[in-house]
Amino acid sequence: MTSRKHVSKIHLYNTLTRKKEDFSPISTNEVRMYTCGPTVYNYPHIGNYRAYIFADVLKRVLVYNNFKVDHIMNLTDVDDKTIRESQKEKKGLKEFTEFYTQEFLKDVKALHILNPTKFTKATDYIDKMVEIIKKLLSNGLAYKSEDGSVYFSIKKFKNYGKLAQIELENQKENASGRIQTDEYDKDNVQDFALWKAWDEKDGDVFWKTDLGKGRPGWHIECSAMSMANLGEEIDIHTGGVDNIFPHHENEIAQSEGATGKQFVRYWMHNEWVLVDQKKMAKSFNNFYTLRDLIDKGIDPLAYRFWLLMANYRTRVNFVWEAIEAAQTALKRLYSLFLGLGGQTGSVHQEYQNKFTEYLNDDLNTPRALSLLWDVIKDENMSDADKKATILDFDKVFGLGFAELKAESIPENIKLLVEEREQARLDKDFKKSDKLREKINSLGYEIKDTPEGQKVAKL
Numbered sequence: 328m329t330s331r332k333h334v335s336k337i338h339l340y341n342t343l344t345r346k347k348e349d350f351s352p353i354s355t356n357e358v359r360m361y362t363c364g365p366t367v368y369n370y371p372h373i374g375n376y377r378a379y380i381f382a383d384v385l386k387r388v389l390v391y392n393n394f395k396v397d398h399i400m401n402l403t404d405v406d407d408k409t410i411r412e413s414q415k416e417k418k419g420l421k422e423f424t425e426f427y428t429q430e431f432l433k434d435v436k437a438l439h440i441l442n443p444t445k446f447t448k449a450t451d452y453i454d455k456m457v458e459i460i461k462k463l464l465s466n467g468l469a470y471k472s473e474d475g476s477v478y479f480s481i482k483k484f485k486n487y488g489k490l491a492q493i494e495l496e497n498q499k500e501n502a503s504g505r506i507q508t509d510e511y512d513k514d515n516v517q518d519f520a521l522w523k524a525w526d527e528k529d530g531d532v533f534w535k536t537d538l539g540k541g542r543p544g545w546h547i548e549c550s551a552m553s554m555a556n557l558g559e560e561i562d563i564h565t566g567g568v569d570n571i572f573p574h575h576e577n578e579i580a581q582s583e584g585a586t587g588k589q590f591v592r593y594w595m596h597n598e599w600v601l602v603d604q605k606k607m608a609k610s611f612n613n614f615y616t617l618r619d620l621i622d623k624g625i626d627p628l629a630y631r632f633w634l635l636m637a638n639y640r641t642r643v644n645f646v647w648e649a650i651e652a653a654q655t656a657l658k659r660l661y662s663l664f665l666g667l668g669g670q671t672g673s674v675h676q677e678y679q680n681k682f683t684e685y686l687n688d689d690l691n692t693p694r695a696l697s698l699l700w701d702v703i704k705d706e707n708m709s710d711a712d713k714k715a716t717i718l719d720f721d722k723v724f725g726l727g728f729a730e731l732k733a734e735s736i737p738e739n740i741k742l743l744v745e746e747r748e749q750a751r752l753d754k755d756f757k758k759s760d761k762l763r764e765k766i767n768s769l770g771y772e773i774k775d776t777p778e779g780q781k782v783a784k785l
């Protein structure tokens with residue numbers, strides 16, 4: 328890997344402090360990062376994918392800065408939703424979740440989201456979850472209820488609420504109770520379930536452990552998978568803003584309650600994708616899947632490109648016209664790139680420095696993208712250097728420039744190009760201009776370069 332001289336400091340927005348902070352990982356050259364992955368109970372909608380595209384860009388930026396990134400993404404394959412939906416379809420939990428896992432992996436590939444170091448399935452980490460819960464029971468932060476479930480006692484953990492910035496004193500009336508479901512809102516802060524004792528609704532989904540017959544709560548799953556794979560203290564934990572409460576708040580309580588160490592240094596969250604200015608959500612029935620986009624002729628990468636045009640911390644409003652415009656712009660970039668020819672030169676240092684500077688400023692992808700256009704338009708750069716620079720940028724963008732193949736130019740166009748070549752040699756510029764017009768009218772563009780004529784689709 329080449330080391331860069333002018334690599335600027337990385338600044339990341341930390342939800343924990345509500346500030347942009349200098350990024351410095353626990354180990355000098357290695358970053359340990361955890362991403363809350365999907366609950367595999369149906370097709371994720373494209374709003375969900377914003378979280379994984381954001382995490383992917385973050386990881387790529389770290390790698391671009393020469394960090395080694397140890398990245399874990401979980402697959403929630405047991406929780407309230409997977410159990411409920413598998414029963415509706417009369418399928419075993421494993422068979423049911425495996426189907427949606429495979430569908431998710433296909434989408435990940437189509438969106439050019441790099442695989443994490445490891446995808447972890449919650450059901451493979453039941454022992455680790457039990458171990459953490461036993462610790463919490465023994466140090467008094469958790470207790471067993473009458474039915475054998477185990478709850479986390481939020482009042483016993485002095486930092487409870489630090490991530491979501493909840494003042495427990497103002498929550499007195501609600502904070503007295505317990506909540507069994509995995510998802511609830513800030514007005515409903517209560518002791519939450521770490522272990523759910525088996526009841527009839529769970530059917531054949533249970534584990535027999537030291538805690539009795541039952542299954543884990545959703546929140547303990549991520550604490551266990553993160554600790555088992557990355558250690559008790561990690562650098563970055565990502566998710567959507569919806570994860571801040573209760574999921575990540577509860578992860579902090581469980582993990583720090585069990586180890587006494589700071590679980591995560593930088594908590595990072597992406598904003599929503601809206602539809603008609605309303606949050607895209609399964610519960611509002613206003614969502615689109617990646618399949619809906621593909622059915623309308625939208626390349627998944629055009630969706631990725633559209634998201635890169637905004638900072639991950641701003642809300643974006645999904646409208647078909649905007650996605651179509653993004654696709655048109657991306658296709659134009661592809662065609663301009665292909666028009667640069669077959670030679671690859673060297674990466675332009677100044678552009679690279681700017682590119683790094685923008686991205687290291689809390690992933691300013693909109694500014695970084697505008698550089699791509701600047702490179703293409705730069706009249707002082709050779710095509711070969713432009714090509715090298717764009718390929719270098721694409722290590723972060725992931726828009727697939729390296730895999731592009733020049734479309735074959737139809738024979739009739741080739742003949743016109745040859746004819747034009749002759750006209751130019753004969754210095755018959757009138758004829759050459761006429762031929763250019765004709766080529767344009769047939770949907771192709773011609774460029775005169777020191778290496779000769781170059782043809783590309785308009």
Ligand SMILES: [Zn+2]
Binds near residue numbers: 364549574
């Ligand atoms: Zn999680």
